[in-house]
Amino acid sequence: MSIFSKKQSSFLGVDIGAHGIKLTELKQSKGRPQLWTYGYTHEETHIHDNAVSVKTTDDLLVESGAMKRESKQDDQLEKNTFYDTYDVQAKKFGGWLKQLVEQSNVTTKMATASLPVSYVFHTLLTLPQTETKELDHLVQAEIKKFLPRPIEEMQITHQVIPQSEMEKKKKYIRVLVTAAPKFLISFYSKIFQYAGLQLLELETEAFALARAFVGKDLSTVMIVDIGAERTNFFIVDEGLPMTHRSLQIGGNNFGQTIDDVLGVEKSISEQIKNDLVNFEANQININIFSEPLEAMIKEIQYNFDVFLHQLGNEGKKPEKIILTGGSCVIPAIKERLEKEFPLKVFIGDPWSRVVYQQKLKQRLDAIGPKMAVTIGLAMRGIVR
Numbered sequence: 001m002s003i004f005s006k007k008q009s010s011f012l013g014v015d016i017g018a019h020g021i022k023l024t025e026l027k028q029s030k031g032r033p034q035l036w037t038y039g040y041t042h043e044e045t046h047i048h049d050n051a052v053s054v055k056t057t058d059d060l061l062v063e064s065g066a067m068k069r070e071s072k073q074d075d076q077l078e079k080n081t082f083y084d085t086y087d088v089q090a091k092k093f094g095g096w097l098k099q100l101v102e103q104s105n106v107t108t109k110m111a112t113a114s115l116p117v118s119y120v121f122h123t124l125l126t127l128p129q130t131e132t133k134e135l136d137h138l139v140q141a142e143i144k145k146f147l148p149r150p151i152e153e154m155q156i157t158h159q160v161i162p163q164s165e166m167e168k169k170k171k172y173i174r175v176l177v178t179a180a181p182k183f184l185i186s187f188y189s190k191i192f193q194y195a196g197l198q199l200l201e202l203e204t205e206a207f208a209l210a211r212a213f214v215g216k217d218l219s220t221v222m223i224v225d226i227g228a229e230r231t232n233f234f235i236v237d238e239g240l241p242m243t244h245r246s247l248q249i250g251g252n253n254f255g256q257t258i259d260d261v262l263g264v265e266k267s268i269s270e271q272i273k274n275d276l277v278n279f280e281a282n283q284i285n286i287n288i289f290s291e292p293l294e295a296m297i298k299e300i301q302y303n304f305d306v307f308l309h310q311l312g313n314e315g316k317k318p319e320k321i322i323l324t325g326g327s328c329v330i331p332a333i334k335e336r337l338e339k340e341f342p343l344k345v346f347i348g349d350p351w352s353r354v355v356y357q358q359k360l361k362q363r364l365d366a367i368g369p370k371m372a373v374t375i376g377l378a379m380r381g382i383v384r
Contacts, residue, residue, distance in 0.1 A: 011028070028382050091194050125174065129173050139175060220307075221319060324350070328369050329369060
């Protein structure tokens with residue numbers, strides 16, 4: 001979602017997640033992205049808690065029963081209290097981000113940030129071929145039927161997918177539509193204001209990851225982004241994220257399995273989970289992780305089935321599954337997916353198109369999965 005654009009040579013990508021803030025600054029060097037700096041925190045931000053991020057004043061008033069009160073003064077007091085809390089939260093996150101920017105020696109004040117997948121509506125519309133000037137109205141009329149909130153509360157962007165010969169012949173177009181709550185956008189803008197940064201763009205994680213991992217590859221690819229609490233599934237086709245779904249299963253579920261099997265404390269199971277990265281897949285009994293793995297497999301298969309049955313996708317053949325996210329390095333995940341799907345499965349390297357000093361390679365490889373979104377965001381102004 002473009003707020004406004006301005007020429008620049010340095011690009012900052014910022015990902016504010018539930019388990020910390022991450023950033024990457026890239027500079028344009030002979031048309032290629034070059035790593036300048038990066039940084040991340042480990043604090044749990046809880047930024048995606050509903051009360052903080054997406055609920056409007058009226059939502060909270062309804063939940064608290066305040067709208068049922070007869071006194072308008074009481075209602076106004078509730079609203080003032082809410083906005084005070086909203087401002088306090090934005091100031092807190094902005095302070096953390098400002099500190100990270102300073103510690104990382106970031107040189108630019110202009111940033112691109114990601115919006116959390118779980119709060120963004122994303123769909124693919126098939127519409128009759130129409131004049132460009134009429135398209136916006138047509139998209140608005142169609143999308144309002146599906147939005148989780150009133151259309152007036154959402155900021156909507158759309159992108160027409162290049163037509164195939166068959167689509168031209170049958171006179172229809174496919175349009176990717178993304179919608180995010182205006183309240184969420186306002187909240188993020190306020191965070192960056194407190195951090196002393198100029199927020200140029202807000203973009204979904206799906207587009208950032210597609211840019212980092214897929215680029216100009218036109219094949220059908222699935223990106224599986226495995227975080228601590230949830231896993232996001234994106235199908236990218238012709239370089240664009242066509243579908244996305246989210247499953248509330250992630251690294252924490254693998255840690256809980258270790259807790260249950262070994263009967264150890266969470267801190268110990270977390271260390272064991274981290275140590276698994278150093279083992280070969282055949283050294284681990286992956287059957288103990290069958291419950292979260294089977295859930296992931298079912299979700300991947302469902303995503304492929306839905307995509308391949310959409311108009312225009314008949315006959316397409318998925319070629320690979322790219323794993324990313326902080327928990328993707330657990331060996332059991334890659335091995336199990338390779339057995340289930342006749343596709344190439346690998347952990348993605350978001351640094352592959354970035355120029356950096358080779359002495360940093362080992363370190364960058366280790367943190368790559370959790371920095372992928374920030375890299376894709378920073379690449380936005382360099383790689384199209």
